[in-house]
Amino acid sequence: MSENRSYYGRPVLKEPAWRVPDVPGYLFLGGLAGASAGAAALCDLTGRAGLCRTYRAVAAGAAVSSVGALIHDLGRPARFLYMLRVFKPTSPLSVGSWILAPFGGLATAAAAAEFAGRARWARPAGIGAGVLGPAMCTYTAVLLADTAVPAWHSAYRELPFVFAGSALTSAAGAGLLCGGRAEHEPARRMGWLGAGIELVASGLLERAHGLAGEPYRTGRARRLLRAATGLTIAGAGLSAAGRRSRVATGLAGAAYLAAGLCTRFGVFDAGIRSTRDPKYVVTPQRDRLTQTT
Amino acid sequence: MGFFTDTSVCIGCKACEVACKEWNEVPSTGLDLLGQSFDNTGGLGADSWRHVAFVEQRVPVADEVATVDLGMPSVGMPEQPAGDGDTAVRWLMSSDVCKHCTHAACLDVCPTGSLFRTEFGTVVVQEDICNGCGYCVPACPYGVIERRETDGRAFKCTLCYDRLGDGLEPACAKACPTDSIQFGELDELRDRADRRLAAVRGEGATGARLYGRDPGDGVGGAGAFFLLLDEPEVYGLPPDPVVTTRDLPAMWKHAAAAAVSVAAGIALAFTRRRR
Ligand code: SF4
Ligand code: SF4
Numbered sequence: 001m002s003e004n005r006s007y008y009g010r011p012v013l014k015e016p017a018w019r020v021p022d023v024p025g026y027l028f029l030g031g032l033a034g035a036s037a038g039a040a041a042l043c044d045l046t047g048r049a050g051l052c053r054t055y056r057a058v059a060a061g062a063a064v065s066s067v068g069a070l071i072h073d074l075g076r077p078a079r080f081l082y083m084l085r086v087f088k089p090t091s092p093l094s095v096g097s098w099i100l101a102p103f104g105g106l107a108t109a110a111a112a113a114e115f116a117g118r119a120r121w122a123r124p125a126g127i128g129a130g131v132l133g134p135a136m137c138t139y140t141a142v143l144l145a146d147t148a149v150p151a152w153h154s155a156y157r158e159l160p161f162v163f164a165g166s167a168l169t170s171a172a173g174a175g176l177l178c179g180g181r182a183e184h185e186p187a188r189r190m191g192w193l194g195a196g197i198e199l200v201a202s203g204l205l206e207r208a209h210g211l212a213g214e215p216y217r218t219g220r221a222r223r224l225l226r227a228a229t230g231l232t233i234a235g236a237g238l239s240a241a242g243r244r245s246r247v248a249t250g251l252a253g254a255a256y257l258a259a260g261l262c263t264r265f266g267v268f269d270a271g272i273r274s275t276r277d278p279k280y281v282v283t284p285q286r287d288r289l290t291q292t293t
Numbered sequence: 294m295g296f297f298t299d300t301s302v303c304i305g306c307k308a309c310e311v312a313c314k315e316w317n318e319v320p321s322t323g324l325d326l327l328g329q330s331f332d333n334t335g336g337l338g339a340d341s342w343r344h345v346a347f348v349e350q351r352v353p354v355a356d357e358v359a360t361v362d363l364g365m366p367s368v369g370m371p372e373q374p375a376g377d378g379d380t381a382v383r384w385l386m387s388s389d390v391c392k393h394c395t396h397a398a399c400l401d402v403c404p405t406g407s408l409f410r411t412e413f414g415t416v417v418v419q420e421d422i423c424n425g426c427g428y429c430v431p432a433c434p435y436g437v438i439e440r441r442e443t444d445g446r447a448f449k450c451t452l453c454y455d456r457l458g459d460g461l462e463p464a465c466a467k468a469c470p471t472d473s474i475q476f477g478e479l480d481e482l483r484d485r486a487d488r489r490l491a492a493v494r495g496e497g498a499t500g501a502r503l504y505g506r507d508p509g510d511g512v513g514g515a516g517a518f519f520l521l522l523d524e525p526e527v528y529g530l531p532p533d534p535v536v537t538t539r540d541l542p543a544m545w546k547h548a549a550a551a552a553v554s555v556a557a558g559i560a561l562a563f564t565r566r567r568r
Contacts, residue, residue, distance in 0.1 A: 007346060007529030008329045010336060017427035017440040035555060042563035075425020075445025079405075082424040086406040090538055093428045094404035134552035134559075141551070142544045146402060146537050147431035153537055156544045160551035168558045190562035197554060275431065282526045285533040 006278040013148055013275040022073040024268040026066050027140045028260050030100070031167030032174060033062035034136030037107050039171050039190065041130025043183075044123055051175060051183040053114055056126060058174045059133070060111035063104040070100075092142040099139055103132040137167035144271060150281055151274035152267075154212035159267065161201035166263045168194025169232055173256025176239060176249050184249060188239045191256055195236045199229065202263070211283055215270035224266030231259035294413040294457065295516035296466065296474060297482040298388055300528075301493050301501065303473040305331060305386035309343045312468035316453065317342065320441075336529060337389055339441035342450040343465050346528050348385035385521075387528050388465070388474060391416070391437045391450035392505055393516030396536040399429035399438050399449075407447075414479075415452040415516060423447055434512065434534035452516070479516065486520060498522055504530065511535030 006012075016023075040055035071080045083097040110126035113119070138160040145156035152159070172191030176184055202225060206216045215221055235255035242249030274280040313319065322340045327333050330347035337344045397416045400408040407422035408429060418429075418438075425445035429438045438449040453463035461467070466476035475482060486503055493501045500523050505515030511534050525532050 005524060005526045007348065007527065008327075008332075010529055011436065012526075012529060012531050013436040014338070014430045014433065014439050016431040035559065038556060038559040039563065042559055046563055048563075073427075075427065075440050075447075076423070079424035082405040082407075082422060083426070085422070086404075088401075088404060088406065090401040090541065091404045091428070092541075092544075093402065093426060097404060134555035137555045138548040138551040142541075142548045145544050146541055147428075148398065148434040148436075148534075148537050149431050153540070156540060157547050160544075160548040161554065164551040164555045164558075167555060171559075186563045186565070189565065190558060193558040193562060197558070271431075278526070278529075281531055285531055286526070289533050 004279045004283060006282060009278065011276055012278045012281040015272060015275045016147070016149065017075070019073050020265070020268065022069045024261075024264040026069040026073070027144075027163070027264040027268070028170065029062045029066035029069065030140055031137045031163055031260065031264075032170040032257075033059050033066060033107060034103070034133040035167040035171035035190075035194075036062065036133070036174060037103070037110075037126070037129040037136070038133035039130075039175065039187075040110070041127045041133075043186075044126055048183050048186070050180040051187070052126075054175065054179045055171070056107070056111040056114045056122065058171070058178065059107040059129060063100075063107045063136075067100065067104055092139060092146050096139045096143055099132055099135050103129055103136050106132070134164075138164050144267070147271075148281075149271045149275055150212040150284065151209075151215045152271040154209040154284075155205055155216075158201050158205040158208065161197055162205055162263065162267070165194045165196070165198025165201055166228075166260050169198060169235060169256040170194075170260035172239070173235065173253040173260070175253070176242065177253030177257070181246070181249075184239075184242065188242070191239050191252070192236055195232045198232055198259075198263070202229065212274065212280060215274045215280070216266075219269075219273065221266045221270035221273065224262045224269060228259045228262035228266060231255045231262060235259060294415065294452070294477065295393060295479045295482060295518070296390060296452070296463075296476055297486050297518060297520070298390070299473050299475065299486070299489055299520045300385065300387035301489075301498065301520055301522060302471045303345070303386040303388055304471055305345055305347055305384070306470060307334075307345050308468040308470060309388050309465035309474055310334060310341070310345060312464040313343045313450070316456070316464035317451070319448075320443075337391070337435075337437045337439075337449070339439040339448040342390065342448075344389045346385075346387045346389060348387075348523070348527055350383045350385065350523075350527075351380045352383045354379045354381050385523060385527065387519065387521065388469075389528070389530070390465070390517050391452075392435055392512065392518075393450075393452055394536065395508065395513030395516065396538070397512070398432040398434060398537045401536070401538040401541075402428045402432040404428060411454055411457075413452070413454075413457050415454065415457075417451045417454050418447055418449060420446055420448075432537055434531055434536065479514075482518075486518065490520060493520065493522075500524075511539070 043052035175187030238252035505518030508514035
């Protein structure tokens with residue numbers, strides 16, 4: 001029989017109803033908030049008061065905006081609290097809501113206490129948020145992968161690491177952009193580590209998975225992911241040059257943050273496109289069947 | 294309880310689509326002429342819980358199942374014997390519906406508990422709990438469930454939950470004039486389907502197959518399964534769907550490892566001796 005038979009070329013799957021920029025924005029902000037909260041907790045424990053203040057503010061701001069983006073995307077925004085009606089381990093969105101709610105609360109509380117001058121109160125809340133932070137960065141990868149969307153599901157091994165690296169560089173970017181000059185060094189190091197993880201993971205993501213991975217290698221997703229790679233490398237390089245130049249530091253920060261956005265929008269776009277053409281669904285399944293019989 | 298849809302006797306009347314809309318008060322999708330044979334519904338969705346597919350295929354004349362001569366008077370050219378290269382049009386019609394999967398991805402991923410398994414083994418959305426998060430939509434490996442834009446919540450076939458509660462069969466099965474749609478206990482339907490498959494194959498339909506019948510398949514067996522006359526993708530169905538949550542433990546493991554790498558990255562960056 002011929003390849004790629006389909007019903008008038010119509011999609012087999014439904015395209016995700018999630019809106020742009022709400023959901024890719026939510027993925028970016030969640031990663032930024034999570035890594036920033038972790039950084040804030042460590043700044044606090046290692047006596048970097050200025051950078052701690054910056055990171056607490058970034059973590060709280062990004063957490064609150066990510067909740068805003070999530071609520072805005074619901075078909076029934078008034079029913080947001082229904083997310084916490086049950087706890088379902090089989091639903092990454094349920095697990096994620098149960099991470100996001102305490103994380104958002106603690107990050108906001110830590111920032112509020114910090115800016116109200118109650119450092120003693122800020123510390124426990126900040127450490128709590130810092131502990132939940134890494135989970136905030138990567139659960140969103142499971143959120144995407146736990147669908148029938150070919151490009152997302154097939155990439156379930158790589159996506160968490162792409163998001164992990166990207167969250168570290170985003171937080172590094174925020175630190176370089178907003179933090180005080182004297183305390184840039186750890187943010188710089190965080191950026192390099194994050195850039196390393198992201199470049200390796202997204203390299204794997206783009207090369208692997210045969211046909212199901214094709215949407216990452218073509219069209220708008222490819223352009224966005226290429227831009228993310230370029231910006232990440234630029235950020236890493238500029239941040240090194242930034243030891244002597246304020247402008248370079250600022251540019252490095254902006255490049256890292258823009259890279260984080262490009263990564264999320266690129267991954268999101270590839271997934272959407274893989275639901276539109278039935279070949280991404282049918283061909284891998286057909287191959288699986290012919291292999292087993 | 295479930296459906297067995299025997300597409301070999303479907304006549305494409307769309308009585309099921311109409312009966313479903315009427316009984317369940319499913320809103321109209323408007324007048325949409327798709328130019329795809331007699332199908333102007335296109336596919337299942339929030340406002341189409343039954344969908345009749347019309348497949349037109351060119352097949353060699355020999356493959357055409359023999360027609361019965363009704364002895365009607367006719368006009369036009371006299372019959373000519375078919376040559377070797379001659380083709381004829383074959384019609385495949387099939388009424389599609391939510392599969393009410395034994396392992397239902399939509400139900401697994403729903404964060405609110407709005408999707409639930411009924412006492413009949415079917416999968417139903419509770420409208421007063423759905424918050425329109427849309428997660429069920431890309432989770433379904435068959436592209437069935439959808440968010441209704443005007444309303445924000447997700448909708449799909451309920452297998453007429455209200456009628457089952459009253460001991461009635463679903464509206465589509467009731468309306469089907471050829472018994473293409475059969476409703477009943479799954480075990481009994483499976484036996485019936487096996488017998489029907491043997492009969493159809495015996496009559497020369499070598500492409501006939503059952504789809505969704507096997508309780509060992511990727512969704513644990515579909516609560517609505519089919520006798521098809523060609524490959525599933527020809528009808529717009531995925532050939533080997535797998536419930537996405539089968540890989541969920543592995544996904545969480547990778548996400549946990551990635552989270553640890555975030556924590557390690559932050560720790561490395563911040564605990565190095567200060568200069
Ligand atoms: S076919 Fe789709 S909507 Fe129906 S039960 Fe299975 S996963 Fe859910
Ligand atoms: S849209 Fe409604 S039914 Fe679907 S997963 Fe979300 S809450 Fe559940």
